[in-house]
Amino acid sequence: MKIAVCIKRVPDTEMGFAIAANRTSIDPAGLKFDLSDFDGYAVEVALRLVEKHPPGEVVAITLGPDAAQETLRKALSMGVDRGVHLSAAEVPFDGLATARALAAELKDNRYDLILFGRMATDSGNGTVGPMTAELLGLPCVSAVSGLELGDGRGTAQRELEGATETVTFPLPAVLTIDEGIARPRLPSLKGIMAAKKKPVESRPAALGPVRLTVDLLELPKERAAGRIIGEGPEAVPELIRLLRDEAKVL
Amino acid sequence: MAFEGVDFYQLDTLLSEEERAIRDTVRAWVDRHLMPVIGECYIEGRFPKELIPGLAELGVLGANLPEKYGCAGLNNVAYGLIMQELERGDSGVRSFASVQGALVMYPIHAYGSEEQKQHWLPRLAAGQEIGCFGLTEPDYGSNPAGMISTAKETAEGWVLNGTKMWITNGSQATVAIVWAKTGELDDPKSIRGFIVPTSTQGYTAKDQKGKLSLRASDTSEIHLEEVHLPKDALLPRSGGLKSPLGCLTQARYGIAWGAMGAAMACYDEARQYARDRVMFGKPIAATQIQQVRLAEMLTEITKAQCLALTLGRLKDQGTMTPQQVSLAKRNNVQIACECAREARRLLGANGILVEYHSMRHMANLESVYTYEGTHDMHALILGQEITGIAAF
Numbered sequence: 100m101k102i103a104v105c106i107k108r109v110p111d112t113e114m115g116f117a118i119a120a121n122r123t124s125i126d127p128a129g130l131k132f133d134l135s136d137f138d139g140y141a142v143e144v145a146l147r148l149v150e151k152h153p154p155g156e157v158v159a160i161t162l163g164p165d166a167a168q169e170t171l172r173k174a175l176s177m178g179v180d181r182g183v184h185l186s187a188a189e190v191p192f193d194g195l196a197t198a199r200a201l202a203a204e205l206k207d208n209r210y211d212l213i214l215f216g217r218m219a220t221d222s223g224n225g226t227v228g229p230m231t232a233e234l235l236g237l238p239c240v241s242a243v244s245g246l247e248l249g250d251g252r253g254t255a256q257r258e259l260e261g262a263t264e265t266v267t268f269p270l271p272a273v274l275t276i277d278e279g280i281a282r283p284r285l286p287s288l289k290g291i292m293a294a295k296k297k298p299v300e301s302r303p304a305a306l307g308p309v310r311l312t313v314d315l316l317e318l319p320k321e322r323a324a325g326r327i328i329g330e331g332p333e334a335v336p337e338l339i340r341l342l343r344d345e346a347k348v349l
Numbered sequence: 350m351a352f353e354g355v356d357f358y359q360l361d362t363l364l365s366e367e368e369r370a371i372r373d374t375v376r377a378w379v380d381r382h383l384m385p386v387i388g389e390c391y392i393e394g395r396f397p398k399e400l401i402p403g404l405a406e407l408g409v410l411g412a413n414l415p416e417k418y419g420c421a422g423l424n425n426v427a428y429g430l431i432m433q434e435l436e437r438g439d440s441g442v443r444s445f446a447s448v449q450g451a452l453v454m455y456p457i458h459a460y461g462s463e464e465q466k467q468h469w470l471p472r473l474a475a476g477q478e479i480g481c482f483g484l485t486e487p488d489y490g491s492n493p494a495g496m497i498s499t500a501k502e503t504a505e506g507w508v509l510n511g512t513k514m515w516i517t518n519g520s521q522a523t524v525a526i527v528w529a530k531t532g533e534l535d536d537p538k539s540i541r542g543f544i545v546p547t548s549t550q551g552y553t554a555k556d557q558k559g560k561l562s563l564r565a566s567d568t569s570e571i572h573l574e575e576v577h578l579p580k581d582a583l584l585p586r587s588g589g590l591k592s593p594l595g596c597l598t599q600a601r602y603g604i605a606w607g608a609m610g611a612a613m614a615c616y617d618e619a620r621q622y623a624r625d626r627v628m629f630g631k632p633i634a635a636t637q638i639q640q641v642r643l644a645e646m647l648t649e650i651t652k653a654q655c656l657a658l659t660l661g662r663l664k665d666q667g668t669m670t671p672q673q674v675s676l677a678k679r680n681n682v683q684i685a686c687e688c689a690r691e692a693r694r695l696l697g698a699n700g701i702l703v704e705y706h707s708m709r710h711m712a713n714l715e716s717v718y719t720y721e722g723t724h725d726m727h728a729l730i731l732g733q734e735i736t737g738i739a740a741f
Contacts, residue, residue: 288408
């Protein structure tokens, strides 16, 4: 099996952060970066599939500045065989621009499966995977929480609100991986040392035009204290007045 | 919540990407596998031996020994970071790794024959064999030169007799590195090292009960009574006290890092608690007394980190001296003891419960203060280095 996993370097979600002076991005000072959580599940799924259906190869692909190679090496230290770095000064907010670059890289390489995390933990758009699938003309199943492969086909489970959907699809396909499917293995020390010797190719990213930009990034307004208007049906007229005149939602 | 470490002076920027990755993976492993069970193990007084395969697979056993013997082949700063992260979990678990790596695998690597290395090192790295280090005796702790364990040479090999005490891994070990005098009892130059499979007739081990420190660790008395060994049980390049002391220097280096892990864990716990615990209508972090406590802890931890990292670079350069290790072990363990105690006090009543970590670290660190050269002995080692006069 030949599997590609598209991964993204993101700020560590548990750390505090500040909004940059330009108010359109996060201040990078003091941030720690790591492989996006859902991408970690995708890497683990790929490694397990190749272990279950040998022989195989897992290739990790990332788009971003040179620092993104560190994230590739994390994937390599988990057991991924080689890495591809698509070099770009920054990762555009416009997922379609990224998808075009990834599709250009993926299209001639005949992967049986292309995996993404369900969404990146910084931008949270969940668009790049499905867009890349569309550009490649491949079937896409998103938010996969269970997976079986065999005979050139796959069966995936998707958790919906209160139900599980089962989808079958032919290979090659693109899947975006949800949490719960597999706990990512921790790199062993030998894996970390071996990662240094695994091949990483770097080439400029063929980004598509960036048509979506961030105008403003701000923290949510602090919730004001609640106000008790009254009790029982007598309070309703005043409530309606406030909803109409103050909150302006009626 | 995942442990995020303490790095006030941005020492992370002085680490290589690889060293950071190694530190991060051991940190994550400790969060995932050790933290959920350590409180229970400590109360029960048992070493979590079910974690040995995981530790071995992670690659932390003998991590700074060469790859050709199945080890990770890491540099000494990375080895130190591993010890730091293990001890952030528990000193007893770090002791297991110190013994296996620095006190069993190291002497085989440094003083053993190629056959011994090929046979034992990969198995010890894989956790298939568990080792212990038999130097200390009931009446000879700080003064190992006075040991009375003997190894008499015979036509077939050696016969060992003696008792060793305070032996980490003593009961669960499959192999013991035992130091004994091959000559007269007043001749420490005749001390040599022996590889003793613990299944050999005459070897017995007994758990030392009633410990109030290092409870999640196997500490045993081992007794060798007419233990017959083949000729090739001898570590051929061992000779004199400098051989076991060379091993101790390795272990003490790891402990200088390890103690910082415990200190960092206590500081982190205290810091978070101070922010969350409200008394008199505000968090106790708003009070001067607790702020001073936290500032003292951070200061000592930061100094200790600078010391350890510098020492690690010296070791990798090949110029580190045992006296430099004495300074770091003594200092870093001492400040860790204080950080743990102060953190425990900041935690108030909750600080006496095992679900908080500081008191467990505090109790453990008393052993770390005492073993591998007591705090006082390291001062005398430094005193001799400074003055040229031995005051032992």
